[in-house]
Structures are given as C-alpha cells and as structure tokens.
Amino acid sequence: MTDARLSPVLDKIDADLPDALDRLMTLLRIQSISTDPAYKESCDSAADWLVSDLESIGFDASKRPTPGHPMVVGHGGEGDGPHVTFYGHYDVQPVDPVDLWNTPPFEPVLEDTAEHGQVIRGRGASDDKGQLMTFVEACRAWKAVHGSLPTKISFFFEGEEESGSPSLIPFMEENAEELKSDLVLICDTGMVAPGVPSIASQLRGMLKDEFTITGPRIDLHSGHYGGPGLNPLREIARIIASFHDDTGRVAVDGFYEGVHEVSAEQKAQWEGCGFDEKAYLEGVGYTQPHGEAGYTTLEQQWARPTLEVNGLWGGYMGAGTKTVIPSKAHCKITCRLVGDMDPDKLREKIRKHVEDRLSPDATVTWDQDLDGSPAAVMNTSRPEFEAARKALTDEWDREAVFVGMGGSIPIAGFFKEILGMDAMLIGFANEDDQIHSPNEKYNVESFHKGIRSWARVLAELSD
Incomplete structure (x- = not known):
C-alpha cells in the first residue's frame, strides 16, 4: 500500500478525533451491563446504536436476537486482501461499588492527568467499547477518504462477554457459514508496557x-x-x-x-519487550513476585x-x-x-x-x-502477523512485540474450534486502565493511535 493512499487516511483520523471521541462518549453513556436483567433494554440500545453506526459507513449490519442479549453482525468492503472479521463486545461490567467512582460511571468525561495526558473516564472506556471503536473509526476514515475499504471486512459484536457468553457458541454454530472469514481480529487486550505495541501470541x-x-x-x-x-x-x-x-x-x-517450558528465543524476546517488573508489582502494593520459584514474573504471568x-x-x-x-x-x-x-x-x-x-x-x-x-496459541507464522507487526511498529515508532497474556479470552479458541479461523489479538489498553474496577479509563493516546494503527494494519493486509 503506497503512502499516497494511506497518508490521507491518517490525516483524516487526526482531523476527526474530536468527533470520534464524541461518538465513543455516546456509546459509553449506554448502560449495557449484561449480567443484570435490569439492563436488558440498555443492552438492546447499545446493539441498535452499533447497527446504526455501521450502516452510516456503508456496512450491511443487523441486530440478531439470541436467548440473551443480541449479536451485531455487519459486512462490507472488497478487494484482493484477506477477508477479516473484527470481534468485540459492547457489554460492560457492573459498576459496584459506586461510591468509589470519582465521576458517575455512565457519564463519561475527558480528564487531564499528569501521568497519562488526557484520558477517557467511564465504564467500558477500555473494556471494550473504546477498543471496539478504534477499528470502527479506522474503517470510517478509509470510507471517507477513498469511498471504499481496502479489503473485505465483517463485524461480529456480542453483548454477553462479561457474563459468560451463554449465547455465543450456539450462535456461532448456527451462523457458521456467514461468520467464516480468513482471519479474526480481536481488540480486547493491552500493551505489555506503555507505548509498546503488542500482539498476543498465547493466552492462558x-x-x-x-x-x-x-x-x-x-x-x-x-x-x-x-x-x-x-x-x-x-x-x-x-x-x-x-x-x-x-x-x-x-x-x-x-x-x-x-x-511446556518457554524456549530460550521466546524468553529473550520477552526480556526485551519493555515490561517494567518494578512498576507492575509496586502499582498494586507488592515488593516482590510471589509465584512459582525459578520463573520470572512474565513467565509466571504468561507461561505457567x-x-x-x-x-x-x-x-x-x-x-x-x-x-x-x-x-x-x-x-x-x-x-x-x-x-x-x-x-x-x-x-x-x-x-x-x-x-x-x-x-x-x-x-x-x-x-x-x-x-x-484450554489455552490458546496463535499461529504467528501466518504472513498477516508480520504485516500487522510492521504496521504497529510504523505507527508507534517502537518495534512491536509478540507477547503472552495472563488472562483468558475463550472467544479466540471458539473461532478456531467452531469456525476453523485463526485469531490475531491486538489491543491498546494499559495495565492501569482499571477495567472491571471503579474509575475505569482509556488513554486518549490509546484511542487515537489505536485508530491509526488499525488503518495501517488494514493497509498492510490489503497488500
């Protein structure tokens, strides 16, 4: 993809950032708590909002009923590159204890901080509405500049990720042919350290x-x-x-x-990934790791x-x-x-x-x-992974790294087991985003550069 085609897309993303933030704020105001039946209508409203937003940029999108909260499915784009599916979830965690929030959880605000610059404060800012919208906004910029997308794209959003995804597997099995593509992209992860773009290579x-x-x-x-x-x-x-x-x-x-033991090559890459063990431990009040002796903190977190x-x-x-x-x-x-x-x-x-x-x-x-x-190991030998790593490196001016993840994201395994699709997980959250906790936030830098990153990834994949 030539710079002549990508550069105006990046310029459009920069110019449109205030409007993109406004759209995210609107989505964050919807109280889509999936685990509490009292918020069923709000979950429906979040799905409706996403359908409308996808339609506004030319996707054939619809809300699909399930025994629980609805799915959102959309299709659009064309080209010779791989057909990719973007997965995210619009539901959020409960907000208790409310008295520990500094601002109302569903009245999102932009807040200036000394450590992170401007942040988006509110439930779902990082997990997963802010991350979800980085990809949507990248598609919006491509359509605005060129009138088309650089490759074929599908969207698959669920509303029960925070409550165990009871409707997910039946829906995937019933709609397998429609949901299949060459690769699924998931933005529900984070960076190994601030400013270090990361691609998950394995999940516990x-x-x-x-x-x-x-x-x-x-x-x-x-x-x-x-x-x-x-x-x-x-x-x-x-x-x-x-x-x-x-x-x-x-x-x-x-x-x-x-x-399995971690290879020496993998250990060497992890040691150079920018992870700050001292900050990671001290940030929650620890003075030392307390896991299995003989293994580094990253090995304990990712590989044990x-x-x-x-x-x-x-x-x-x-x-x-x-x-x-x-x-x-x-x-x-x-x-x-x-x-x-x-x-x-x-x-x-x-x-x-x-x-x-x-x-x-x-x-x-x-x-x-x-x-x-079970655990999931990504197929990083696929050429799309190196293409994405190049795109992230170019955007963040820091070599992107393949990292493990301590958490569990079962959806990655479900795509492989049910649809036969490999998953690529790229996220822009930070360790201190306080997801699932009071005062959740998402750095504006993560949101802005996340959009630009996905625009670059789509450009590289289309080549």
Whole structure:
C-alpha cells in the first residue's frame, strides 16, 4: 500500500478525533451491563446504536436476537486482501461499588492527568467499547477518504462477554457459514508496557470450580462441641494449604501435565519487550513476585499455570461474635491453564486431591455448572502477523512485540474450534486502565493511535 493512499487516511483520523471521541462518549453513556436483567433494554440500545453506526459507513449490519442479549453482525468492503472479521463486545461490567467512582460511571468525561495526558473516564472506556471503536473509526476514515475499504471486512459484536457468553457458541454454530472469514481480529487486550505495541501470541485457559465441605448437620455451640467437633472452616483451610508447596508450585498430583517450558528465543524476546517488573508489582502494593520459584514474573504471568483461591467463607460473618462451629465451609477456585492442559482432566485431579484429604465425618459437594477452556496459541507464522507487526511498529515508532497474556479470552479458541479461523489479538489498553474496577479509563493516546494503527494494519493486509 503506497503512502499516497494511506497518508490521507491518517490525516483524516487526526482531523476527526474530536468527533470520534464524541461518538465513543455516546456509546459509553449506554448502560449495557449484561449480567443484570435490569439492563436488558440498555443492552438492546447499545446493539441498535452499533447497527446504526455501521450502516452510516456503508456496512450491511443487523441486530440478531439470541436467548440473551443480541449479536451485531455487519459486512462490507472488497478487494484482493484477506477477508477479516473484527470481534468485540459492547457489554460492560457492573459498576459496584459506586461510591468509589470519582465521576458517575455512565457519564463519561475527558480528564487531564499528569501521568497519562488526557484520558477517557467511564465504564467500558477500555473494556471494550473504546477498543471496539478504534477499528470502527479506522474503517470510517478509509470510507471517507477513498469511498471504499481496502479489503473485505465483517463485524461480529456480542453483548454477553462479561457474563459468560451463554449465547455465543450456539450462535456461532448456527451462523457458521456467514461468520467464516480468513482471519479474526480481536481488540480486547493491552500493551505489555506503555507505548509498546503488542500482539498476543498465547493466552492462558481457564478452569473454574467451587466446593462445600460439610461437617455437623447443623451449626454447633462451640462450648458444647469445641474440641471433639470437626470444624469445616479448619478442615477447608488445611486442604487449601495443601494446594501449594513452599516454593509456590501447585502440589496437586499431575497438575503440570501438558505444560511446556518457554524456549530460550521466546524468553529473550520477552526480556526485551519493555515490561517494567518494578512498576507492575509496586502499582498494586507488592515488593516482590510471589509465584512459582525459578520463573520470572512474565513467565509466571504468561507461561505457567496457576491455582488460585478466589473466595472462602463460612460461619458467622456479622457484627460482633457468635460462638458456633459452622456446619459448612465454602471455597471458589480458578486455574489458569497453559500449553496442552486439559481442563476436564485437571478438574478430576483437583477434586481427587480434595477428596483424598477429607477427615472422617467431613463430606464435600461440588458445583456442577462451572466450565473450562484450554489455552490458546496463535499461529504467528501466518504472513498477516508480520504485516500487522510492521504496521504497529510504523505507527508507534517502537518495534512491536509478540507477547503472552495472563488472562483468558475463550472467544479466540471458539473461532478456531467452531469456525476453523485463526485469531490475531491486538489491543491498546494499559495495565492501569482499571477495567472491571471503579474509575475505569482509556488513554486518549490509546484511542487515537489505536485508530491509526488499525488503518495501517488494514493497509498492510490489503497488500
């Protein structure tokens, strides 16, 4: 793609930034919280807004009903380059606790900060409305300047990503032929460090589970039964402590089956990617990493599996004291998976670990409705990945890097399993965007250069 064709698109993006921010602000005002039925109409409104916006730039777009919140699908463009599908989600997380927000979460504002310059403050600014609109705005600029898009493009937006995507797989299976393309682009990730453009090369998978340990059939008086009585809270604490050894390694038998060591070449690239370990740790109040000994912070985050206790409760939790031995104790756990770890087999191993350690008179019951997804490794040998890396390097004036990701984005695996499509994940969020938390923000630089980045990526892909 010649500079003569790309340059006016970039100029248009620069000139149109105030209007692009206004459009994003309008979308951010829609309270599309997918997990709360009270916001069903708002989710519908967000889908309608996106359909209208895509139609305004020439896409054949429509809102598709599901048993939950609707999908948005759009098609447009032509050319000899690859047909790409852009995926994003318009739903957002709940805003609680509201009293910790400095501004109303659905009244987005532009805020000047000393550290980041101007930021967009509001729920969904980074996850995922701001990121989603970077691609839409890149397409808008191409159409405005040239009257056409540089390649064939489809859009696929869902409204249930923040609530487990219950409608996603059935919809993808029922509409497989329409949704298939050469490559799916996902903008729901971030940069490894501020100003360092990043392409995700691997994602950790996820396993969730929850169990309850029961001792006595009712809560007991701790004077009458303290001593001879089995206390489920003490029992569950003992079992949880057995999940890890003193080096931070998970002690569940067979836990590491399917885990692969990181190559020396990959380690070298990660070491030079600009990641600031000190800032990463100190930003949340740590002085040192606390994971598996013998591995760097990035290896622990991107390439090693975990077993985390996410919730632990039981007994009396009100004001003051209540002298009881509780009947039940509860625990929620999650595991981040890497390599070829099988979530179903791992679930069996973890449950066996717990059941083998139960004391007499203790029983365990398990939640039967929790799911799991394997890790995903991207096909970075495809030429589109190098084309995108060049585009990002040109825009950010800093070599783009292939990085791992500690989080889990099951949609990437679903595109591969259901539609046979490889995914390329490029995002412009920063570690401190406070997604899922009060005062979520998205740097205006991320939004602006994100739009320009996608314009460059489309130019490179069309070649």
